[in-house]
Amino acid sequence: MNAPVDAPEISRNTTYDKAIAFRNNKIIDSAFYYFNKSKEVFLQEKDSLGAGKCLVNMAIISTNQGDYFGGQELSLNAASFFEPQNRDHHVYIKSNLNNLGIATYSLKKYKQAIDFYKESLKYTADSSDVLVIKNNIANAYRSENNYEAAISLYQEILKVEKDSSNFSRVISNFAFTKWLNKSTYNPVEEFNRALSIRKKQNDLIGQNSSYAQLSEYYFRKKPDSALFYANKMYQTASRLQFPDDRLEALQKLVQLSKPEKTQHYFSIYTQLQDSLQTARSGAKNQFALIRYETEKHKADKLKLQKENAIRNIFIGGLTLVMIAASICTVLYNQRKKKEEKLKTQNLIKESELKTSKKVHDVVANGLYKLMSEMENGEQLNQNKLLDQMEALYEQSRDISYESKSAININFDEEIKQLLSAFATPNIKVLIFGNNDSVWDKINENSKYELKHILQELMVNMKKHSKASYVAIRFEKLPNEVKIYYSDNGVGMPKSAVFGNGLKNTGNRIKAIDGNINFGVGEDGGLKIQLSFPTI
Incomplete structure (x- = not known):
């Protein structure tokens, strides 16, 4: 579980104080709502640090609720509000990068997660936090089957780790990884040592992890022992209200139990999985709606x-x-x-x-x-x-047909606004390479025609494609500019008849001595490549 970014504080922004109070009382939906609201207040006050703190908290909430893509997006938005050279910002930068690591790890992008964790170490002053982040890195190495790197890092942590709760976590992970690396290795003594520490500290989260590893180890060697620890894990996860761990325990119980109990556990597993999916989908939709309403109000x-x-x-x-x-x-x-x-x-x-x-x-x-x-x-x-x-x-x-309007001096921003206007909660629009250097020395007529071409493509996408994401990439070459459009929609049938819009698009690209090609993506959808000379 990702930790909150800061402690309660008194501020001039009363909505921020409400958000902190709701977060600490675990009223998650209200906390997200007020963090989003207080962010707008901070932006009006030109308080970038306050706005960044709100976004980090919203990112952590999204990640903890299983909305990993939403957590990534919010953390990436938050990054621009912090100043790496300002030491007062480091605690928030560290939390933001750590959240990116957790969200990316949960999406099984282990190499990227390791990069985020390593970057967060640059902003981590507390030695215990450093060891926790290094443990996360070692876990990511283990998940991508790089056992040697994971084992080396666990050994490095154990040399300096003094905190007993952290020590039990690392030694348990260390033993589990050595067993994965070498199936003949017996990790039980270290597992029991870690479990003993966790029981003395009444560390239910740690005990839950120990039971999971013991059940995994005994799964093929001693099914009765594996069943015993799977039961222990299920009971502990239920007390902690950890649905994902309950599902993992139930999977083992279904496989290890006698036939008369298998159906019972499977029924619980199915109900829990359905309710968890519904709850997470509801949370994602609610968070998206809160952000949508704010943006709609601004619009x-x-x-x-x-x-x-x-x-x-x-x-x-x-x-x-x-x-x-x-x-x-x-x-x-x-x-x-x-x-x-x-x-x-x-x-x-x-x-x-x-x-x-x-x-x-x-x-x-x-x-x-x-x-x-x-x-x-x-x-x-x-x-x-x-x-x-x-x-x-x-x-x-x-x-007067097609009376040309003046071209905005900041043409890259004008293109960004044009394309982003077609984004909705159900349609993501990704823009790459659109910067001022692309449009340098491009004549006004080419800019005018290109703006209408892009607008026609986006309108056609909105009307016909049923796409959920669109990607547009701009590439500046020595003598020409290339634009690559792709979406994951229904594509263009071979028998499609071009209407006036696409005919006009073809005429426009010809007017600036360019070319346009239509194709099908590797996973379906529509791919279009545009090119036109820069001279």
């Missing part, structure tokens, strides 16, 4: 700010138009004698005014209508608003 707030800004711009523009109209009227009266001269100029402008009038009638009036409804308090639901905006868009296309 709604930004949307409202944007709508207010548009309204203010419109009102300001209307005021300027009225002022300009008044000035024109005065000038017209003053310069009445020059009507004949102006008549020729007005004829030239007449065609321009026709187009301007169409824009005004179709777009400006439509926008003004929407703004008026909002300003007058009429409740517009999202679907209705989107429908009306789409109608305006279709009308505007008749006036």
